[in-house]
Amino acid sequence: MNCFQQLAHALDIGPAVLATVTSITGSVPREVGARLVVDANGQAFNTVGGGAGEAKVLRQAQDVLKTGEKQFVEIDLSGAPQRQTQGICGGHMRVWLERWQGEAAKSLVDEILRQLQQGQAVTLVTPLDGANAPYLSEDAVEVDAAIAFVQTLQPPPMLLIVGAGHVGLQLAKVAHLIGFQVVVQDDRPEWANADLYPQASQILAEPIDNAITTLATHQNLYAALVTRGYTYDLEALQHLLQRTIPCQYIGMIGSEKRVRQVYGAIAQTDIPREKLATIYGPIGLDIGALTPEEIAVSIGAELIMVQRGGTGRSLSLNA
Template sequence: MLELFEDIATRLEAGETVALCTVVGARGSTPQNIGAKMIVCHNGRTIGTLGGGCVEAETRKTTLEAMTAGGDQTLTFKLNHDHGWDDGMICGGQLDVHVQIFRDRHAAARFRALAAEVRSGGRAFFEIPEAGFREEIAPPPTLIIAGGGHVAKALATVAANLDFRITVIDDRGDFVSAERFPAASSRIVGPIDLELSKQPIDDRTFIVIVTRGHKHDEQALAAVVRSPARYIGMIGSRKKVQTVLESIERRGVPREMLARVHAPIGLDIGAFTVEEIAVSIAAEMIAVRRGTSTDAVRAMRVASKES
């Protein structure tokens, strides 16, 4: 979302007219949630999505007309035979899309300031008073990857497209290079457990432990298991995981605290290759991020094996 705001600012600073289309209301079953956004440029190009299909096409058409002879407005779409039949999107719900037209540099400054505030770790609000819309914009969640090996590299590539701010830690400099992790905002070389203990960890932090050996995994887990991280996952076979958890429990870490560790890491989707393992880890992080029970997904996998 911050990229959308910065893109609007850049275009306004270049003298372009830009429209921002925001879903401000959603009732029933809809292809997008409240807050979804799409930019419409003066040349008809769109960035972002409102869910595709007729809704998006008609919003674009109406917005382009408003950019030349009109102004801000709210469009209401009833997702029935009128909007959605051709796309197979007869959801039965209703979607309200507010269209804002921006033409001046003052608006560019506001979007720049909002994005800068959030990127610096703060929180800001995006408001459309005339639509009764107010949205809190929080910093993207942080993903700390302990280890710079093959799985870490593949995971960073996937996570970069999921709006995670990525930090990679390894005690081998060659394994945390910008060439290996171009999407990482922070690449740290040093003892993994020590560097992990220095990181600011809160309930928007996801930690993935994929070091080169169970000794390093154990040290890394011990450094973060008491933290308020939203997600902690550790790679390894069930036997290795059990050995590591028992060792940490002997250090005095309560069993209930260890129970929140996702290990073996990732959803059981039958992953085999490094890239597939990265996808399974990312899928589990998404489930936690969105508040979906990973137990239910695991149960579905077990049921499919037994059927």
């Protein structure tokens, strides 16, 4: 969503170029769908990998800004001898450059942002014929990759922080830093407020059942239970585990004893036992964290692990 917000700002200035990674092979610094925006002043936002490869994209983007001629940029990261390479990662990237301009482009970006901000996925189709403009499709479509680049844009992950105490305060900072929309819930307005949580897009100083109802349709919801007590954990879990759209992640702070107590109480309800297996409790990765700041980093690392499909292992063990 950040990229399209930057594109919206750029279009307020004038024409802008959107660079999109449409295909990759081998080891490369960014994934398919990574994007970069270049505004009418030549200023760039976001990244398609940095280094000489991105420099090549930026040079070509200046031509696209002037001529409007859509084009591919090939980035060679193979490091092969006697070839003009842009890095030594070992792979190749193909990047599509297209100039966006005018009211139609602004309307398209506004609609993309509207749907993403409502927590809904949106499918963007980018024709690669050099003639037709990007458009939205109501359904995911299968198109020849040589004809169009199709990507279903997911809403940004939203982290619901249940409990506005010391850990919640630090976790909001970490979550915002790693790209999560932050929502804070606590029934104490003196704890849950915008002064303490400037990173939060929403402050829900209300009971947990009301808060979860507010977020009922969000498709990419993560929840961190960092409450002040067992009963608050239990109430939050009862509502979170019964969402029509399952949470991507539910983590619960506390000792192993506290976690077992909550599990035992949940087992007495009509919630299927297998749903307990989806809870990360105690929350976070084992890095020896003690302070609220360290615990927040531990939780943030686990959020990234779940979102990106990591293992949590030290990278040095893979060397």
